[in-house]
Amino acid sequence: xxxxxxxxxxxxxxxxxxxxxxxxxxxxxxxxxxxxxxxxxxxxxxxxxxxxxxxxxxxxxxxxxxxxxxxxxxxxxxxxxxxxxxxxxxxxxxxxxxxxxxxxxxxxxxxxxxxxxxxxxxxxxxxxxxxxxxxxxxxxxxxxxxxxxxxxxxxxxxxxxxxxxxxxxxxxxxxxxxxxxxxxxxxxxxxxxxxxxxxxxxxxxxxxxxxxxxxxxxxxxxxxxxxxxxxxxxxxxxxxxxxxxxxxxxxxxxxxxxxxxxxxxxxxxxxxxxxxxxxxxxxxxxxxxxxxxxxxxxxxxxxxxxxxxxxxxxxxxxxxxxxxxxxxxxxxxxxxxxxxxxxxxxxx
Numbered sequence: 001x002x003x004x005x006x007x008x009x010x011x012x013x014x015x016x017x018x019x020x021x022x023x024x025x026x027x028x029x030x031x032x033x034x035x036x037x038x039x040x041x042x043x044x045x046x047x048x049x050x051x052x053x054x055x056x057x058x059x060x061x062x063x064x065x066x067x068x069x070x071x072x073x074x075x076x077x078x079x080x081x082x083x084x085x086x087x088x089x090x091x092x093x094x095x096x097x098x099x100x101x102x103x104x105x106x107x108x109x110x111x112x113x114x115x116x117x118x119x120x121x122x123x124x125x126x127x128x129x130x131x132x133x134x135x136x137x138x139x140x141x142x143x144x145x146x147x148x149x150x151x152x153x154x155x156x157x158x159x160x161x162x163x164x165x166x167x168x169x170x171x172x173x174x175x176x177x178x179x180x181x182x183x184x185x186x187x188x189x190x191x192x193x194x195x196x197x198x199x200x201x202x203x204x205x206x207x208x209x210x211x212x213x214x215x216x217x218x219x220x221x222x223x224x225x226x227x228x229x230x231x232x233x234x235x236x237x238x239x240x241x242x243x244x245x246x247x248x249x250x251x252x253x254x255x256x257x258x259x260x261x262x263x264x265x266x267x268x269x270x271x272x273x274x275x276x277x278x279x280x281x282x283x284x285x286x287x288x289x290x291x292x293x294x295x296x297x298x299x300x301x302x303x304x305x306x307x308x309x310x311x312x313x314x315x316x317x318x319x320x321x322x323x324x325x326x327x328x329x330x331x332x333x334x335x336x337x338x339x340x341x342x343x344x345x346x347x348x
Contacts, residue, residue, distance in 0.1 A: 028053055029104040035067050035097040039082040045074060049101060052077035056105055069100030113173050114144035115152035115348045128312065133172040137165060143311050145181060145346055149196045153181045153346030155315050158272035161228035166212040174347045177207035180232060181346035184301050185316050186339045192310060193301035198249040200256060209233035210347055221269035222280035222329065223320050228272055230345055235266035246323065250297040257293045263325035270317035270345055279318065279331040294321060294328035295337050316342035
């Protein structure tokens with residue numbers, strides 16, 4: 001009879017697991033009543049599955065999995081040099097032994113994206129993780145969103161804009177180019193809200209663009225003098241420079257405007273504002289500041305109620321929206337309606 005695969009955190013939460021396993025970000029993928037035969041490198045005593053996992057981690061990378069069970073009244077911990085990545089669960093290597101547990105160690109520190117973590121470790125929760133999006137490059141700390149809109153979103157830190165390989169990192173992470181998750185923060189109470197940005201039905205086949213410190217193919221942000229930014233392009237300049245109905249969907253609701261003069265602005269730009277500069281037009285007014293697309297996308301935001309850990313402030317940006325000709329120019333320092341004051345961007 002085939003054993004069921006179960007993913008466990010072993011302890012009540014991922015954070016306690018991290019502490020218990022000497023700072024390693026790891027989960028155990030377990031198979032009850034199964035034993036991996038023929039790959040044992042060490043046979044030790046351990047008081048629990050967690051203790052056995054600790055012994056395995058100390059021998060990483062040689063140790064890839066463990067067999068844990070009771071034999072002659074002793075709790076036995078066997079360390080294996082192979083795991084599920086090289087041995088099929090239905091192969092003859094897996095023997096049915098009642099009371100034994102086979103456990104595969106999955107190390108979060110070597111995953112490339114939040115989507116990869118979600119796919120391989122369903123028990124992982126939303127929070128800050130260290131990922132390795134590029135081979136032979138330093139890791140980055142990102143916020144992984146596990147619950148909203150199917151999860152798997154990697155939220156980008158402000159520090160990404162300072163990295164010389166930032167665009168390569170974005171290119172490796174941004175595969176789903178028709179879904180970008182934005183989180184909004186309210187300064188008054190720190191509450192978080194979200195909206196899933198998707199293409200307008202008129203442009204359903206046009207991919208979004210995510211760039212770092214450049215706007216190639218789009219139009220220049222008004223606040224580009226701040227130098228560092230993450231750019232979310234909705235329509236490229238070559239398509240936005242038309243007198244057509246344009247916009248996007250916010251949590252499934254169409255947010256649109258008529259581009260009255262074919263001005264080709266169609267983007268969000270997110271600024272760390274490292275030097276605390278005043279945004280373009282600060283203190284000024286705009287005819288499209290307090291109505292239409294400038295506020296409608298925020299109106300459709302939904303509260304984050306999944307119980308996720310709050311996202312640290314280093315993931316939120318001063319935000320510029322610029323659409324049209326008769327769409328809007330606005331920056332988040334001027335947002336009064338709904339109380340939001342900053343935005344975070346998640347891609348997958």
